Amino acid sequence: MNSEYLTVSEITRELKGVINPNFRHVFVRGELSNAKLWRSGHFYFTLKDENSQIKSVMFSASSRLKFKPKDGMKVLIEGKIEVYDKNGYYQLYVSKISEDGVGELYRAYEQLKKKLSKEGLFDENHKKKIPNFPKKIGVVTAANGAAIRDIITTIERRWPLCEVILFPSLVQGQLAAYQIADQIKKSENYDLDTLIVGRGGGSIEDLWCFNEEIVARAIYDCTTPVISAVGHEIDFTIADFVADLRAPTPTAAAELAVPPFKEIKAAINQLNSRSYRAIDNIFKVNKQKFDYIVNKNLFKNPLEMYQPKEIILDNLINRLEISSKSLIKENMNKLKFIKNTYVLKNPDNLIDKYHDKYLMQINKLELLNPLHTLKRGYSLARSEGKIISSADDLKSGEELEVEFKDGSVNTKVI
Amino acid sequence: MQKDDLTFEDNLKELEEIVEKLENGDVPLDDAIEEFSKAMELVKACDDKLKDANETIAKIVDENGEIIDFNIE
Known part of the structure; x- marks a missing residue:
């Protein structure tokens, strides 16, 4: 009957069964159009060439995109094609996207990055601290570019106490890498505090010299702390990985290289007023302590300390007087009593008594003669x-x- | 590294330390007065250094390694 008729769902499912397994891993080259990076992070676009187009989506793209997608940009895409049941579209689901034409360079870059990383050129513990208050800053860049202008004006604005010495070099083309490396080495003889190496923004090919091994090694070997300043914000150059500090632009590099004059001045002023406040406070605290001590009763009424003692003393004197008087009186009485005894009153009596005894003894002796x-x-x-x-x-x-x-x-x- | 700038940085650091010590408050009065005068000296030293600020001097090293003035066009 009608059994040869399939429902939409059925035919879609069959299409899905044919397409999905066969396009699980595809490589497609094309041009971006209707490119739109949604706030959700998903990136929707149409990939096209002269004759055809295919709807494409990259989920969570914002964190994975290594360039700013723009309409007309030629790209290389890795992903899969699946049927989307709801509207019957087939769609390209992107897992990797890169700019076309830089594939070779990109591979070289990845290889070098891996090699140098293994060698330890990116090691954190090799990185030198950027001085806080440099006096002499070297810059390796083009003499006629915007980079040196930006750096000088930024330093002048922020920290005019600093001298800028330019080591001019080509920053693009075949010879650039060699010149940059040479100037980095040369700069070591000029007693610099910090060295900025970079250039303003440009295409990935323009910036390529900062991905060259010779530049990476020169930065690594440089004893002066190096700030890389290659004008690109999305990707890192090899120079960025090796440098002691990475700045996204020459202006940013200058900002990182010197302290902000106004802030330092304000900080000193603040320290100054903090000193006054602190010493004032210390005075106050000491004054309070002093007042506290002064206001204690002892200082207010020093007599108070003596009064109880005085009472005790008076008491003792009083007792001493009383007891000494009575002692004297007592002894006077004794003396009086003794004076009044019979013997003392009639001394002759005593003598007479002893005289009689004496005579008696003499008589006794007389008898024995x-x-x-x-x-x-x-x-x-x-x-x-x-x-x-x-x-x-x-x-x-x-x-x-x-x-x-x-x-x-x-x-x-x- | 330049000696002068180490001094500026050191001065600033010492100044910060002194101020913190004073703010901590637990300093005998005599010591506090001494520290405070030291802080005033350091503030002056730092201020003097900042007064030196003029236009940034820009130089360029030529092919012979000589340093010559450099003007931004």
Whole structure:
């Protein structure tokens, strides 16, 4: 019946089945038209040549595009072609896009970049710091180009304390790379603080000298810190990777090379007023501390410190007076008492008493006096001065002295 | 590197350090006065340097390596 009729969906699906697997990976060359980079980042355009055109889309293109797409631009595209069911279009989905005509150069660039990167020419730890306050800046660029003008006027505007020395060189064409490398080497003899190497914007072919190995090595070997200043904003040149600092334009390079005069002046002024404010504050704080101490009671009423002590002292004096008086009185009483004793009142009594005792003793002694015995008719015999009290003490013939009350005689024992 | 410019940079750096120290406040008064006078000297030194600013001198190195004046056309 009608079974040979397919629905739109069915035919579309069949088309999809034929087209999609066969165009999964295509390389297409063409010209851009109706190019529109949406804010979403997706890039929609029509790729065309003299006779045909194909709708194309690149999703999340803005981060991946290495050039600014413009209508009429010849491009090389890598991607796939798929059928879009909803409106029956087939569309080119782009995974890679590059400018046509630079393919060879681009490959060379990628190769060199890989090689130098491996060698360590791009290493961060080889990169030198750009001086903050340079006095002499060298510039390797064309003497008649916009680049040197931009650099000089920028430096003059920002930091006129700096001298600019131009090392003129071709910046495009066959000889440019050699001259640039030579001038970089030569600049080392001029005691520079910073060296800017670059040129204003141009086509990728024009800028090619900054992708040459000889320039890369000269920048790497240069002992002066180098700022690259190749006028292009989308892509990097090899020189940008090797340089100690990359600037997107010569003007930007000059801005990076010198400090902003006005800001530095303002900063100094600010430091000046900050100094005043700080010292003022320190004075205030010290004054407060001083006032605090001065206002303490001790300083306000120094007597207050002494008053309690004075009271204690008075008290002590008082007590001392009282106790000393009573002590004196007590002792006076004792003295008075002693003075009033009988003995002291009647000293004669005492003497009389002792005199009587004395006489009594004398009488006693009188009684014992041997002379009294002699007076009563007794005699005393002595031999050689010793009193003889026993007959056994005597031998016959021994002389004796016999004492009487009225004298003595010498006798002999028979 | 040029000695003069190191001095300018060093002066500026020292000035910043002193100001920060003073702002920190924890400095004995005598020291603070001394630091402050030092700061004033540094401000003057930096200012003097900036007063030197004239037109940027532009030179060009010729084929013989001589430095000659360079005027932007």
